[in-house]
Amino acid sequence: MSTVTIVSHPLVQHKLTRMRDRTTSTKTFRALMRETATLICYEVTRDLPLDEVQIETPVAPTTAREIAGKKLVFAPILRAGLGMAEGMLDLVPSARVAHVGLYRDPESLEAVEYYFKAPQDIAGRQVIVVDPMLATGHSAIAAISRLKAAGVTDLRFVCLLSAQTGIDNLSAAHPDVPIWTAAIDPELNDHGYIVPGLGDAGDRTFGTR
Known part of the structure; x- marks a missing residue:
């Protein structure tokens, strides 16, 4: 089964609470998502491999470390994932971006690629x-x-909020992909929304609720 990491940092939890609040404005929600994604990105990338390189500071030559290998790729699932990708790019601006466009069929709740x-x-x-x-x-x-x-063989999945059902399904389908989330809520409603959740993240990010 996939490894699940709950990012319990107080700043992450505080910002998630503000996002859950139905009275939070679109502007504030969007900003909070970006900020929280940056914080979670710090956790997701903490084990990136490093190479030693020789550089010269203004004072003297030294050996320092920098990220090894090819640059990361962030792959937001459209459209809601864009808000998180922006925050992660704030931390890793040299990363590449892959776009995966999916919508959820309202009847079957299955994902359809577009x-x-x-x-x-x-x-x-x-x-x-x-x-x-x-x-x-x-x-x-x-x-x-x-x-x-x-x-692609080296994959990670990052979300703000999850339900145990989603974790179980993703882990069963892709047991090799670790998961990072800020919280796990207990259930889904009849429409497939997380309860208590925070509503539709895309609608709240882009003001279409």
Whole structure:
């Protein structure tokens, strides 16, 4: 089964609470999502490999460390994942971006792909899939399957909020993909929304609720 990491940092938990509040404005919600994504990105990338390099400071030559290998790829699931990707790019501005367009069929709740665009050499890079909500897990499973079909072998999944159902489904479908989340809520309602959740993350980010 996938490894699940709950990011329990007080700043993350505080910002998530503000996002849950139904009275939070679109502007504030968008800013909070960006800020929280930056904080979670710090946790997700803490084990990136490093190389030793020789540099010269203004004072003397020294040996220092920098991230090894090819640059990361962030893969937001459209459209809600864009808000998180912006925050992660604030921390890693040199990262590449792959876009995975999916919508949820209202009847079956299954994910339907409508767009996919990724760096040509994505197969050789670590890819962090980003979506604010992990509810049923169908979108995450579809996005990761699509990326694996493109040759990606080093994948991680990041969300703000998850339900145990989504974690179980994603872990069963892709047991090799670790998961990071700020919280796990107990259940889904009949429409596949996380309860208590925070509503539709896309609508609240872009003001279409």
